[in-house]
Amino acid sequence: AVLHRLWAEIDKTVKQQVTMARMGIGECGTGWQLFAEDGEMKMYRREEEIDGMVVDPLKAVHVVKGITGHEVCHYFFSPKYRYDWETTLEHMTVLETISDDTLLFLQTHKRIWPASQREAVFWSHMRKLPNDQDRDGPDMWTVVNNSTEDESHPANSGKCVRIYLTVCLLCQTRVHPPKDGTPITRDNVSCKITYCSVVNPGGWAPASVLRAVYKREYPKFLKRFTTYVTNQTKNKPIMF
Numbered sequence: 613a614v615l616h617r618l619w620a621e622i623d624k625t626v627k628q629q630v631t632m633a634r635m636g637i638g639e640c641g642t643g644w645q646l647f648a649e650d651g652e653m654k655m656y657r658r659e660e661e662i663d664g665m666v667v668d669p670l671k672a673v674h675v676v677k678g679i680t681g682h683e684v685c686h687y688f689f690s691p692k693y694r695y696d697w698e699t700t701l702e703h704m705t706v707l708e709t710i711s712d713d714t715l716l717f718l719q720t721h722k723r724i725w726p727a728s729q730r731e732a733v734f735w736s737h738m739r740k741l742p743n744d745q746d747r748d749g750p751d752m753w754t755v756v757n758n759s760t761e762d763e764s765h766p767a768n769s770g771k772c773v774r775i776y777l778t779v780c781l782l783c784q785t786r787v788h789p790p791k792d793g794t795p796i797t798r799d800n801v802s803c804k805i806t807y808c809s810v811v812n813p814g815g816w817a818p819a820s821v822l823r824a825v826y827k828r829e830y831p832k833f834l835k836r837f838t839t840y841v842t843n844q845t846k847n848k849p850i851m852f
């Protein structure tokens with residue numbers, strides 16, 4: 613198959629992001645502060661600024677019973693479900709279908725007063741990863757979203773400020789087979805989710821406002837999204 617113009621960048625970025633997502637918080641360098649906790653969900657951030665703009669890296673870890681990594685990545689990646697769970701989304705367009713596991717998105721997010729409205733252009737790639745640590749362990753699945761340029765949508769040409777994001781959703785399915793050898797049900801599966809994101813807001817926005825938005829929005833987003841996947845899958849066959 614002819615490789616797409618972005619393929620080399622996608623493959624390199626996915627490998628880099630997955631390597632970082634697999635590292636524990638302790639190995640990810642210093643300065644991580646736990647800022648939100650809800651049951652199994654723990655959310656960390658590091659306070660970082662570039663040219664006075666807040667670009668705080670975020671890392672969340674969560675364990676959800678009854679769903680698999682393939683299912684979590686499927687509902688995160690597919691455009692047809694996004695309006696159901698992404699509450700800050702104002703508009704989403706698929707600019708290009710690069711392949712069946714790689715899409716180019718244009719998204720505008722609802723304006724956060726007093727900052728100007730933001731938009732993002734990013735490729736999104738979904739991939740199953742060999743579990744190289746535990747060969748007979750279940751596979752891992754990931755979706756990586758990474759901002760990119762698109763000639764037909766130059767940055768900051770309209771009313772929206774272009775943001776630059778790198779997001780990695782890494783999922784590891786855990787199966788606890790029933791003792792009595794009966795078939796595996798959703799009671800026997802769980803998914804360890806690691807969500808990493810770095811967002812450059814692209815233009816000035818008050819640090820206090822941005823940090824308040826992230827503190828409020830990210831825990832809401834991960835809880836809402838995982839609840840959505842649980843509800844969407846509960847009466848469906850398990851997608852391993």
Ligand SMILES: CCCc1ccc(-c2ccc(S(=O)(=O)CCO)cc2)cc1[C@H]1C[C@H]1c1ccccn1
Pocket residue numbers: 698700719721722724727730732757775777779809811813817822825826829830833
């Ligand atoms: C000034 C910039 C604010 C800002 C930057 C970035 C994002 C954002 C974009 C994409 C993704 S995703 O994980 O790729 C899922 C696809 O949408 C998550 C978050 C949202 C906001 C805004 C709306 C706020 C927000 C922040 C955090 C979570 C959700 N929404």
